[in-house]
Amino acid sequence: MAKKIFWSDPYCTQLLAQVSKVSGAEIQLDATIFFAFSGGQESDHGTIGGLPVIAARKQERGIIYTLPDDHGFYVGQQVLIEIDWVRRYRLMRLHFAAELVLELFYQTLNGVDKVGAHIAQNKARIDFAWPQSIAPLLPEITQKANQIIADNVPIHTGYDDEENERRYWEIEGFSRVPCGGTHVRSTGEIGPLRLKRENKAKGKERVEIYLLNE
Numbered sequence: 001m002a003k004k005i006f007w008s009d010p011y012c013t014q015l016l017a018q019v020s021k022v023s024g025a026e027i028q029l030d031a032t033i034f035f036a037f038s039g040g041q042e043s044d045h046g047t048i049g050g051l052p053v054i055a056a057r058k059q060e061r062g063i064i065y066t067l068p069d070d071h072g073f074y075v076g077q078q079v080l081i082e083i084d085w086v087r088r089y090r091l092m093r094l095h096f097a098a099e100l101v102l103e104l105f106y107q108t109l110n111g112v113d114k115v116g117a118h119i120a121q122n123k124a125r126i127d128f129a130w131p132q133s134i135a136p137l138l139p140e141i142t143q144k145a146n147q148i149i150a151d152n153v154p155i156h157t158g159y160d161d162e163e164n165e166r167r168y169w170e171i172e173g174f175s176r177v178p179c180g181g182t183h184v185r186s187t188g189e190i191g192p193l194r195l196k197r198e199n200k201a202k203g204k205e206r207v208e209i210y211l212l213n214e
Helices: 085-108 135-151
Strands: 014-023 026-029 046-048 055-059 062-066 078-083 113-119 124-129 156-161 166-171 175-178 193-201 204-211
Touching: 078 085, 085 113, 085 124, 085 135, 085 175, 085 193, 085 204, 135 193
Parallel strands: none
Antiparallel strands: 014 026, 014 078, 026 062, 046 078, 055 062, 113 124, 124 204, 156 166, 166 175, 193 204
16 A cells, blocks of 8 residues: 555655556556545646656555556666646645535535536536526625635645545634545635536536636
8 A cells, every 4th residue: 555645745746656566557656646536536647757657546545557568667666756736736726626615515505415526627516416506506605615715724634544544624613524635735725716507407506616816
């Protein structure tokens, strides 16, 4: 199981690690900063040992990286991991923006259910099972989210259960939420956001989240 530095230091962009397992084009590492798709948040982009990471996926508590077939790495070899920081930072900001908006919906709409989410570099989205249009709520949710962002409050993260890698984020006085993604240190880093409603199907509402500051 790799030590996941993207949790303890999500701002780290380079890391020396050792190859712990090789199976064809797939490798595992003893430590990593390279996030693999989870909870709707897309994987990082970057390189391991100078080679592009084609795919990253979770397997139980490990992470498997797919490299070019001719990578030539061996167990015990030291390699440099480098991630695309511009992409990671936007994913971090949009990820927490989505978490903030989701929690505000939970606090506003009694009984609403999240049925999907996706965090990409250009926008985030959340899908809800809800029988009515959420459009009338968007001005209020947007105002509340942007106020929390403007207040620039600290975002605390940690383990609820370290052995099973169950993590959370918390804003004091607002909420504590289970989450295993990468997070910014404070809400002010997100910058102002904009929400857009999409009606995907009867009984299914989608809110899209956009950052106004690049």
